[in-house]
Amino acid sequence: xxxAGKVKNxxxxxxxxxxxxxxxxxxxxxxxxxxxxxxxxxxxxxxxSFFDQFERGELSVAGxxxxxxxxxxxxxxxxxxxxxxxxMLQNLPMDRVELLEYVATRYRLFLLSNxxxxxxxxxKNTIELYCGLDRWEEIFEKTYYSHLLGMRKPNADxxxxxxxxxxxxxxxxxxxxxxxxHLDGANSVGISTQLVDEEKxxxxxxxxxxxxx
Numbered sequence: 001x002x003x004a005g006k007v008k009n010x011x012x013x014x015x016x017x018x019x020x021x022x023x024x025x026x027x028x029x030x031x032x033x034x035x036x037x038x039x040x041x042x043x044x045x046x047x048x049s050f051f052d053q054f055e056r057g058e059l060s061v062a063g064x065x066x067x068x069x070x071x072x073x074x075x076x077x078x079x080x081x082x083x084x085x086x087x088m089l090q091n092l093p094m095d096r097v098e099l100l101e102y103v104a105t106r107y108r109l110f111l112l113s114n115x116x117x118x119x120x121x122x123x124k125n126t127i128e129l130y131c132g133l134d135r136w137e138e139i140f141e142k143t144y145y146s147h148l149l150g151m152r153k154p155n156a157d158x159x160x161x162x163x164x165x166x167x168x169x170x171x172x173x174x175x176x177x178x179x180x181x182h183l184d185g186a187n188s189v190g191i192s193t194q195l196v197d198e199e200k201x202x203x204x205x206x207x208x209x210x211x212x213x
Contacts, residue, residue: 004212007192009168010103011159013177014113017196018100019123020090029084035071054116057147061117086122092130096202100139102210110162111143112175114152114182120145142166153177154185163189174212176205 015021023043030038041048050067053059059067065078068085103109115123127136137143144162146152151161163170170190177183183193194205207213 006172007107007174007212009108009110009166009173010212011110011112011162011173011175011186011191012100012202013175013182013196014111014115014123016178017176017202018096019092019126021088022090023088025090026084026086026088029087030068033076033080033084034073035068038071041071052152055114055146055152056150057117058150064116064118082118085118089119089122089126092123092126094130097131097136097139099202099206099208099210102208103206104139104141104210106210107212108141108166108168109139110166111140112153112158112162113144114146116147120147153179153182156185156188159186159189159191163191176202 012018027038027042030042035041042051050059050064054064062078064085065081068081069076072081100109124133127133142162142165144158146158149158149161151158153159159175162168163173171192174192174194175183175186176194176196177186178196180195183195186193196202196205205212
């Protein structure tokens with residue numbers, strides 16, 4: 001049996017994989033606010049520790065603003081920081097939502113995202129506007145967001161949590177994400193993986209009727 005044929009459960013990331021994001025937009029906005037070395041402070045593949053704390057829910061929104069303000073001129077407001085931080089959040093392609101609805105008829109489907117309070121609220125508003133929260137929640141058997149869990153990818157504990165809470169066999173589970181280090185974390189607990197990038201979207205991973213190809 002092929003690897004795809006063994007899969008009964010799918011765990012999927014949110015940002016970039018489902019919801020379009022562009023990190024460069026946020027980097028550019030922070031540069032405009034006077035953050036001179038934003039590339040070393042924050043990027044898609046690495047970030048300063050307070051970003052990790054924010055994604056684990058250990059740092060409040062006010063605390064995040066204060067951390068960011070230490071790299072900016074004093075007159076920068078919370079709203080300016082929020083706008084720059086959320087600039088990366090683009091849109092929710094409905095063709096991906098519709099595809100995942102088919103996927104959910106074939107597999108047990110779970111969402112696992114590293115996120116934070118500001119991004120979570122903004123994305124939730126977009127989902128409500130274009131998709132509807134009820135429709136969104138029906139797609140996934142359960143959703144997992146790092147800032148609500150106190151843990152984040154790629155640490156093994158977050159994958160183990162999803163497996164254990166839902167009685168999933170790792171050998172029958174696939175994780176889909178856009179970052180290799182997150183896939184490596186899933187591999188470390190026995191979960192198979194698929195990388196989504198600029199050249200391979202979830203439309204190339206699944207057939208139109210929601211089956212792994």
